[in-house]
Amino acid sequence: MDAFYASVEQRDNPDLRGKPVAVGGSRQRGVVAAASYEARQYGVYSAMASSIAVRKCPELLFVKPRFDVYKAVSLQIRAIFADYTDLIEPLSLDEAYLDVTDATGSDRTATQLARMLKERIRQETNLTASAGVSYNKFLAKLASDYNKPDGLYVIKPHQGLDFVARLSVGQFHGIGRVTAARLNDLGIFTGLDLRQQSEAYLTQQFGKVGHHYYSIARAIDERPVTPNRARKSVGSETTFEQDLTDEPDLLAQLEPLIDDVWDYCERTAIRGRTITLKVKYSDFQQITRSRTLLSPAVNRPIIEHTITQLLQSILPVDKGIRLLGVSLSTLQPINMTPTGQLTLNW
């Protein structure tokens, strides 16, 4: 979906149409969750601090996010996809991979199907979407980003290698700012540069993910489209109005985060063994501290106790803390009986 949250707001509020809109908090510490295309012309992008966004675009209109509405629209879109294939792998509320191998054939190409999906989304949600069509997930994602908004781009099998060669490494899905900079330091700027590196060199430089870089530089991506990926972690975090340094203040802020995580555990009958504390300092340096328990945390006090210890391990701090996060991973369902042995039901 194009500028998803912002587009939904503009759709539902005519006053916002044609104007630079940012969905997110306008306060000192707010962050832009989505920017309309009008706002993007000013250099406002998602994940940008609101204060910076306002500096770039003084007439920027801030709208509070309405996640219920975005979720409803997301379900609408998925329902449309489901009419054509069961192999849907959602990446977020507004993005998904679809394996349409079985949904296409002599009567319909993947490109025609993409056009149909875009049309149905426009009719049923009054929003625009961009589609990328190709022969693997990596290329399809690149293609979808290539021609936004309301775009449709196809990378055919014989074009894959050239397409990747021309891209700068920063445009690769999965290579962020930091990795791009490291690649640049190694003299690797484009997909072609990347392709000229040996697999051994890349794994030596980047570890396991080096193998992935080696493959995608050759437009090779064997990952299947996997529906219903199991959740691997659950977390909650919050950015403070003002930087905090004192233990009691920080602990008070952690309370609702632990509640969020534990609520999820209770609701889904899932327990986790690894408890992680995320800390972002005033200079945006981010660290995590985690502990893996021998057995899953079976109640809230265990999580609270562990988180408190993790927090104490980083105190005292010599700079303010702007964000704290709590997450739980190594998840598993609750055992049915203490020993796990099931009995016949009579």
Next chain:
Amino acid sequence: MKFIVSSSVLLKNLQNINGVVATNPIVPILENFLFRIDAGTLTITASDLQTTMTTQIEVEASENGSIAIPAKLLLDTLRSLPEQPVTINIDTDTFGTEILTDNGRYKLSGENPIDFPKLPTVTKTQSVEMTSDVLLSAINNTVFATSTDDLRPAMTGVFLQLSSDNTTFVATDGHRLIRYRRTDLGTPASSSIIVPRKALQLLKASLPEGVPVTAEFSQANASFTFGGNGRPTTQLICRLIDERFPDYENAIPTNNPNVMTIGRTDLLNSLKRIMIYANRTTHQIRLSLKANSLTISAEDLDYSNEANEKLLCDYDGDAMEIGFNAKLMAEMLSNISARMISLELSAPNRAGLLIPADKEENEDILMLVMPVMLNTYA
């Protein structure tokens, strides 16, 4: 009253029924064997009120009579004697009993036979003839899976379902269930009873191979009679368990698309090795099934022990992981003789079925085992 009998023959007969004698019976008289002579036939009886066993021998005797003789004293004496004819002299007024042998003379005090409980009579409603091999096989296949939980009395015995074309023996302890069916055994009218575990264990210990067995059932009792052909005639009578057996057929899952077939001893031997590394109380092991491959693994987090083995098998179901108690599973595998077995599964939280792939004639065995829910320690 006086009779002469071979010491070894008497010993053998007593040992056959001695299992019934409880170490600390409710009624002291039950610490005795009841001897009764009628026209040269000695009938010896042992009982614990629930189960009664009798055995018969021909002896040299001039008169009829009865006496209760302390079981342990008599057995210990006979065990220590060299084989020889012994003469037993009984004073029917004082119940004093004298054993005369080549080695010497032993005197013990018996008890009044009137005090010994009467043998229950089986007013037979059903009767079935079988060979001891069939009965032994049925017992061996089921009795180990009965429950010892006295709060669930129905499960402390083996359920027998008799019908015109087959007889089904079922045992369960709640974690596993065995259904052993004979198609060469039947009764004209259908009926079902629960035979207590102890009675079956006694039968298992005393049944010789290759002899005919007559089983008779009434509402309250069952009787098994075997012997003849030069062997002493032995009868076991037991009180049946008067409870409703669980609806076991409904517990057996019918749709199990994931079927693994593997050599029984290969699987059993692997389980025995892996089990050493499993938690000592849960005996939990993990089976990971993929196309034609089975990985068995176990870990004991308390001791940082772990082990795994990979076996070839025949499997084309979905890749899946399922946990089991290795002890239960090994016990089940040890109790069948098939060369190949199938493990039929549906889901990690549903029962697994162990079924011999090569069936014996007239025999149908199904073994159900409930899984252990796995903790995923990745």
